Amino acid sequence: MHKDSILDIEHLTVRFPDKTVLDDINLSIQRGTMVSLIGENGAGKTTLIRTILHQLKPTKGKIVAHPSAGKRHLEIGYVPQFRNIDAGYPLSIKSFVGLNRLKHRWPFYFPQEHAALIKALKRTHLLKLQNIRLGSASGGEKQRAYLAQALVNDPELLILDEATASLDVKAKNELMTLVQQLNQSDQLTVIFITHDFELAQKYTQRYMFLNAGKIETGPVADLSEKFLEAHA
Amino acid sequence: MFVFEFMRNAFLASTFIAITCGLVGVFVVARNLSFLSHTLSEIGFAGAAFGVFVGLSPLNGMLLFTGASSLIVGTLSVEKSHREASISAVSSLFIGLGILFLSLSNKNASYATNILFGSIVGISAAEVNQLILLSGIALIALLAVYRILVFDSFDGVGAASQNIHRNLLSMFFLILLALSVSIGAQIVGSLLVFILLTLPAASAQYMGRSVPSMLAFSLGFALIGVWLGLYLGYVTNWPVTFFIASIEVVIYLLTLIYNRWQTN
Numbered sequence: 235m236h237k238d239s240i241l242d243i244e245h246l247t248v249r250f251p252d253k254t255v256l257d258d259i260n261l262s263i264q265r266g267t268m269v270s271l272i273g274e275n276g277a278g279k280t281t282l283i284r285t286i287l288h289q290l291k292p293t294k295g296k297i298v299a300h301p302s303a304g305k306r307h308l309e310i311g312y313v314p315q316f317r318n319i320d321a322g323y324p325l326s327i328k329s330f331v332g333l334n335r336l337k338h339r340w341p342f343y344f345p346q347e348h349a350a351l352i353k354a355l356k357r358t359h360l361l362k363l364q365n366i367r368l369g370s371a372s373g374g375e376k377q378r379a380y381l382a383q384a385l386v387n388d389p390e391l392l393i394l395d396e397a398t399a400s401l402d403v404k405a406k407n408e409l410m411t412l413v414q415q416l417n418q419s420d421q422l423t424v425i426f427i428t429h430d431f432e433l434a435q436k437y438t439q440r441y442m443f444l445n446a447g448k449i450e451t452g453p454v455a456d457l458s459e460k461f462l463e464a465h466a
Numbered sequence: 467m468f469v470f471e472f473m474r475n476a477f478l479a480s481t482f483i484a485i486t487c488g489l490v491g492v493f494v495v496a497r498n499l500s501f502l503s504h505t506l507s508e509i510g511f512a513g514a515a516f517g518v519f520v521g522l523s524p525l526n527g528m529l530l531f532t533g534a535s536s537l538i539v540g541t542l543s544v545e546k547s548h549r550e551a552s553i554s555a556v557s558s559l560f561i562g563l564g565i566l567f568l569s570l571s572n573k574n575a576s577y578a579t580n581i582l583f584g585s586i587v588g589i590s591a592a593e594v595n596q597l598i599l600l601s602g603i604a605l606i607a608l609l610a611v612y613r614i615l616v617f618d619s620f621d622g623v624g625a626a627s628q629n630i631h632r633n634l635l636s637m638f639f640l641i642l643l644a645l646s647v648s649i650g651a652q653i654v655g656s657l658l659v660f661i662l663l664t665l666p667a668a669s670a671q672y673m674g675r676s677v678p679s680m681l682a683f684s685l686g687f688a689l690i691g692v693w694l695g696l697y698l699g700y701v702t703n704w705p706v707t708f709f710i711a712s713i714e715v716v717i718y719l720l721t722l723i724y725n726r727w728q729t730n
């Protein structure tokens with residue numbers, strides 16, 4: 235275990251009936267860093283994330299979370315891989331972002347919840363757009379709304395599951411710049427799942443490469459030597 | 467019009483029906499369950515007929531059948547395409563059964579029309595009380611799961627990534643829907659109860675941009691429909707259900723036009 239890690243993954247194995255997706259993985263993620271999680275389709279990236287989110291039980295091993303001092307559990311914000319928001323989607327961006335407030339049952343938001351909502355909108359530059367329908371927002375705006383929803387409980391760890399996959403180059407860079415700002419100004423730890431080596435190199439510090447159930451890690455600078463040629 | 471007891475009963479009953487169906491409907495529409503609510507109302511018809519056949523009240527027969535079938539549908543496949551086909555088959559069977567029970571129970575044809583198309587004269591004070599009680603239960607149930615239901619209905623993918631018991635929630639909502647169908651059918655009839663469960667809410671989606679505002683619009687549209695429908699039915703002696711259906715359709719068209727106009 236590292237001194238300032240936010241997550242320690244120890245001997246993690248996840249097995250489905252027909253295959254072993256994660257095979258005795260050991261990994262530490264340092265607080266305040268941005269790391270990319272890279273791997274082919276079906277390599278097990280989402281499976282790893284779902285295990286971190288406690289949606290899947292490890293077959294073996296464990297994941298130890300280290301919330302910051304004074305917090306009882308590690309709050310994780312997750313932007314899922316596939317979202318189906320069509321043009322007729324009725325909720326405003328603000329309402330959509332607020333959906334993730336589940337700590338209370340009462341239908342109306344308490345003042346501090348409302349403040350959290352506004353803060354999430356601010357952090358994602360959506361304050362001006364908060365009242366437009368999410369269905370009529372652009373791809374980049376939608377992605378920012380998903381991000382804001384993941385941020386609305388003020389997580390210490392943010393996980394983006396191929397959040398840039400459907401965006402054009404400009405929107406990709408805008409989103410990643412935004413995430414980078416959050417990482418730098420708020421010490422938000424970020425796991426960024428992607429196929430895109432260039433984005434990984436440009437915006438993250440370390441990579442985790444998932445292949446055949448095993449994981450390799452290193453600084454993103456090594457990424458080009460290691461894999462770019464192989465994929466060229 | 468309130469000099470007659472049956473009108474007072476009908477007014478009270480339809481007010482609570484509108485509240486329940488208007489609010490629950492927002493989630494029916496958001497969860498794409500319009501088709502299922504239609505089927506449940508047909509099943510409700512069979513249940514009412516069965517109730518008459520065995521000596522239960524139509525409402526209790528409906529509660530029995532819709533409740534049981536929502537449990538069955540809930541445990542059946544989750545896959546949408548398969549579900550719709552099996553739901554169609556189930557509903558055909560139930561309509562057939564309803565006709566059989568009615569003919570076996572030797573009731574006259576007007577009884578059947580009342581169950582199918584609704585009636586305002588048939589509601590007793592005791593039945594009104596039961597309706598109010600059932601509405602209360604439905605609203606409390608809605609309140610109890612409000613936030614997770616809202617999340618799951620309006621962003622299923624996002625909700626799936628939180629640790630919500632989605633299957634349990636879905637089952638819970640189906641039972642709530644069965645309850646609402648049974649409640650609503652008491653005035654508008656089982657054939658058209660899905661109107662109250664879908665049209666006000668569909669109109670509300672064009673107007674509101676937050677769930678509370680959609681709930682408010684849907685509730686308002688449902689109330690306008692039943693109150694105005696009741697009044698017009700009283701004045702003209704035409705069927706109330708006809709007016710309720712027409713009013714909701716008109717509201718739907720107006721909100722649709724408003725929405726188009728607003729987005730352009």
Ligand SMILES: Nc1ncnc2c1ncn2[C@@H]1O[C@H](COP(=O)(O)OP(=O)(O)O)[C@@H](O)[C@H]1O
Nearest residue numbers: 250251255273274275276277278279280281282
């Ligand atoms: N619940 C599950 N049951 C069985 N197999 C699964 C399940 N979830 C994922 N898999 C399988 O595990 C592998 C990894 O999937 P996934 O983690 O989604 O990959 P990635 O996100 O890297 O594309 C795939 O072969 C997938 O079919």
Ligand SMILES: [Mg+2]
Nearest residue numbers: 279280315395
């Ligand atoms: Mg994936």
